[in-house]
Amino acid sequence: MSTAPGVPGSPTPATGPATGPAAGSSPTTGGAVAAAAPAPAPRRVRVQHLRDAKEAGRRLTMLTAYDAATARIFDASGVDMLLVGDSMGDNMLGHATTIPVTMDELIPAVRAVSRVARRALVVADLPFGSYEASPQQAHAAAVRMLKEGGANAVKLEGGRRIAAHVELLTGAGIPVVGHLGLTPQAENILGGKRVQGRGSDAADALLADAVALAEAGAVAIVLEMIPEQLAQRVTDRLAIPTIGIGAGGACDGQVLVWLDMAGMTDWSPRFARQFGDVGAALAQATGAYISAVHDGTFPGPEHTYQS
Numbered sequence: 179m180s181t182a183p184g185v186p187g188s189p190t191p192a193t194g195p196a197t198g199p200a201a202g203s204s205p206t207t208g209g210a211v212a213a214a215a216p217a218p219a220p221r222r223v224r225v226q227h228l229r230d231a232k233e234a235g236r237r238l239t240m241l242t243a244y245d246a247a248t249a250r251i252f253d254a255s256g257v258d259m260l261l262v263g264d265s266m267g268d269n270m271l272g273h274a275t276t277i278p279v280t281m282d283e284l285i286p287a288v289r290a291v292s293r294v295a296r297r298a299l300v301v302a303d304l305p306f307g308s309y310e311a312s313p314q315q316a317h318a319a320a321v322r323m324l325k326e327g328g329a330n331a332v333k334l335e336g337g338r339r340i341a342a343h344v345e346l347l348t349g350a351g352i353p354v355v356g357h358l359g360l361t362p363q364a365e366n367i368l369g370g371k372r373v374q375g376r377g378s379d380a381a382d383a384l385l386a387d388a389v390a391l392a393e394a395g396a397v398a399i400v401l402e403m404i405p406e407q408l409a410q411r412v413t414d415r416l417a418i419p420t421i422g423i424g425a426g427g428a429c430d431g432q433v434l435v436w437l438d439m440a441g442m443t444d445w446s447p448r449f450a451r452q453f454g455d456v457g458a459a460l461a462q463a464t465g466a467y468i469s470a471v472h473d474g475t476f477p478g479p480e481h482t483y484q485s
């Protein structure tokens with residue numbers, strides 16, 4: 179019996195479909211049930227499985243999610259990891275960047291996603307200002323993400339600068355995902371949202387950062403907007419998986435902001451591919467609703483109660 183892509187023991191090849199129903203672990207989505215065999219308890223993705231997937235050459239998938247309605251769909255579709263990203267700031271809260279996002283804004287989103295995730299590993303971003311000053315500050319923020327948010331892991335931006343933070347969290351039982359390359363929380367220092375790690379000095383520095391994070395205990399590293407040759411070097415060097423966004427196809431997995439993936443934005447970075455047109459579908463449904471109210475065809479008798 180086949181299992182969802184990326185799960186331990188899955189026979190699905192790395193070249194198989196990136197998405198699709200998680201056969202054998204599908205929660206009810208109303209689709210036809212082919213076999214009478216009882217669905218086995220959905221297997222959870224755990225941090226140990228990330229390294230297993232890399233060893234087996236099974237590509238990993240991660241999508242952002244900020245609420246229960248979308249997280250339920252992504253989880254049932256078989257995505258391996260759900261990232262409650264600080265990209266909630268620019269995508270859901272109307273900010274221009276991720277920088278204004280606070281712990282108090284992010285925690286309810288983490289809680290909503292964690293409540294409905296049956297299979298996916300839930301990773302929570304630590305927002306700008308919540309962890310940089312010290313390992314102790316990072317610990318306090320990460321503990322809130324696990325205790326109040328129900329997250330399985332946290333993600334921090336930075337390399338050698340935060341290796342001690344990663345070591346403390348890992349020792350305290352909190353899995354950490356690293357994030358190198360374009361780290362949007364540092365855009366004021368990086369000079370905007372530009373490709374990072376170009377040139378041999380910058381490439382060597384990023385590789386040293388990646389090694390430091392892995393040695394400190396990171397379970398995976400997001401590589402954002404770097405040349406594919408550098409992503410390949412980092413991926414070859416590390417035993418833990420690299421998860422790319424704008425980092426080419428050599429990474430062990432991919433992550434996208436869900437609104438880019440589904441066609442819910444006016445503009446997306448060049449590295450994002452739009453796999454659907456949910457924004458257009460939503461606009462169509464909204465227009466149909468408005469028209470039906472205006473012309474009196476909604477509500478109909480089936481939506482109406484009698485005395």
Ligand SMILES: Nc1nc(=O)c2c([nH]1)NC[C@@H]1CN(c3ccc(C(=O)N[C@@H](CCC(=O)O)C(=O)O)cc3)CN21
Nearest residue numbers: 265268269276362371372373435437438443447448449
């Ligand atoms: N919807 C969305 N998608 C993302 O990928 C994303 C977010 N939001 N918010 C948080 C960060 C910010 N990201 C960004 C935002 C903008 C560019 C950007 O301006 N890219 C341009 C210029 C590239 C260059 O300077 O070479 C591009 O054309 O892609 C890239 C990454 C990635 N993350």
Ligand SMILES: CC(C)C(=O)C(=O)O
Nearest residue numbers: 242263264265303400
């Ligand atoms: C773009 C991804 C990696 C992220 O950090 C976010 O969505 O906040």
Ligand SMILES: [Mg+2]
Nearest residue numbers: 263264265303
């Ligand atoms: Mg982020």
